[in-house]
Amino acid sequence: MCSNKIKEDKFKKLEQFIDKIPNDQSSLIEALHEAQHIFGYLPDDVQSYIAYRLNVPVTKVYGVVTFYSYFTTKPRGKYVINICMGTACFVKGANLILEEFEKELDIKAGETTEDGNFTIEVLRCVGACGLAPVVTVNDKVYGHFKKEDVKKVIESYSEKEV
Template identity: 65%
Template sequence: MCSNILNEEKFKELEEFIDSLHSKEGALIEVLHKAQGIFGYLSKEVQIFIGEKLNIPISKVYGVITFYSYFTTEPRGKYVINVCMGTACFVRGSGAILKEFEDVLNIKSGETTPDGKFTLEILRCVGACGLAPVVTINNKVYGHFKKEQVEEILSKYSDEEVLSLD
């Protein structure tokens, strides 16, 4: 029952956001960003709601979601780990870093740990080639990353008391 009330509040927040827009035409990406911020991901239920509120077909909503890699239709972990696999990062060992994260977390890229704490993803390029290889966790950038740092950084995030690593 509590989750239903929470879900209703989230839909109400999204509806208020949509209603506050000066023009709904061309607002799909803005609304999707807001919805993902509210819900954490874009479920089919959320997609239908957005389509109805913006008066556009759900196929268009889904098409935009699947075109842009920022959007996700699956729940993500509390901490989203991205390993850059761009050329500079790859030649400096990001493949081994990704493999180490997969081995330690016991998940593959694109998956979330069963406890919902970590999601592991690949980025094509972070745009910080001078820091290669690069790993980001919830948009915090870790440059010159080494596979030997994987367990240490995961344990720091697992402690949950340390939210900012300097």
């Protein structure tokens, strides 16, 4: 299937979602969440489309996208690895875990591997301080994470690619 057809299908899916929600600013975050779920990120054309459909200025949409760390304007990998750097996690060695992920994947925080499989990101706080240090991969939470766990986690998600 050609990439234009894929993108067209994604816009159609977003259109169907927006048709079911209030057509105003109150639906902005909900629409952005769904758009990021569909597209994997929020490129300019998707932000413009949402602004148009919700009758909200594009600058307002962009302001929300850039304010919340959940949203991204760059493509992410299939597996997004988030390392919590909140106080409890940092004190328990989250910085060393981040360094190990960067070393193993040969990318820095905020970057995606060339094969598009992994993105490393840093969060301010996951809100699971009792599990510190915390790492998430997509929606899966790993508590009491150790530097030694890095290779195992990467391997387990790499095996899913086979």
